Amino acid sequence: MSEHLLLYASHDGQTKKIAQAIAAELSQQGLIVQCQSINENAVVNLNHYNSVLIGSPIRYGHHLPEVFDFIRQHESFLNTHTSGFFSVNLTARKPEKNRPETNPYLQKFLSKITWKPGFTGVMAGSLLYSRYRWFDRVMIQLIMKMTGGNTDASKDIEYTDWTAVRQFAQDYAQYLISSTTCCKDGVECNKPVDA
Incomplete structure (x- = not known):
């Protein structure tokens, strides 16, 4: 049975709430999901999972450093397996900046890393x-x-649109279901799709 990992970094707790809501929706879609903080000291054996979804908030204009560290450490795995990323930021409260292709923080993040997540999303956070x-x-x-x-x-103020969070999870579940397996040594590919 396929298992999927959802890793998140959270500074004030909103990204954790969003990650837990995504995990709950993925479970509702019939997927087995492990939701865990990147901050936790537990060692993660990525080989146990068929996919990895990572979420991070923005703090002073940057995604959290532990997310970059994790990506650098596991870049090879992430680039050869089905994976996704979501950004939580207050800029996404604006309708013209709440999509992956229009959100400047997500675009800046993607330009800084060599991992190419196959599925991306943006959610508005909260002002606590x-x-x-x-x-x-x-x-x-x-x-x-x-x-x-x-x-x-x-x-x-909570700017998070929980309907949009559920829709992201449903779309990600569809992405996981429709992802194909490469014929190279049985390694699963990271198949890009439009989110």
Whole structure:
């Protein structure tokens, strides 16, 4: 039976919530999914899985460093197996920037790595002022002011569109089901598709 791995990095908890929602939907689609934080110290044996989906939030304009470290360490596996990536960022709250091809953070990320995920997605995160330290709160308010976002530090705002998250999971499940196996030594390919 095929097993699929969903790895995520999360700074304030929203990417973890999104990853868990994706895993739940994939399970509803009949797939066996292991959902785990990249931050956990557990050793991951990728050879146990038929696919890997990785998610990361943006922090001060960059995806988290542990995601880059994991990708560098496992690049060969990722490029020869069915895989995907999703980015969680506040820029995706804007309709014109909520698709993989229009989201600047995802495009910048893909240009920095040699892994070519076959399936990509973008989701809006949340603005959790109540959880931020003073410095982070002030910096994020400044970023929000510059980008036309909410600067009211008395409010936490969830921009995540949970319907879109479920749709992403359903589309990813279809991608997994339709992915083909290469004839080279039985190694599964990373078959690019339009997300």
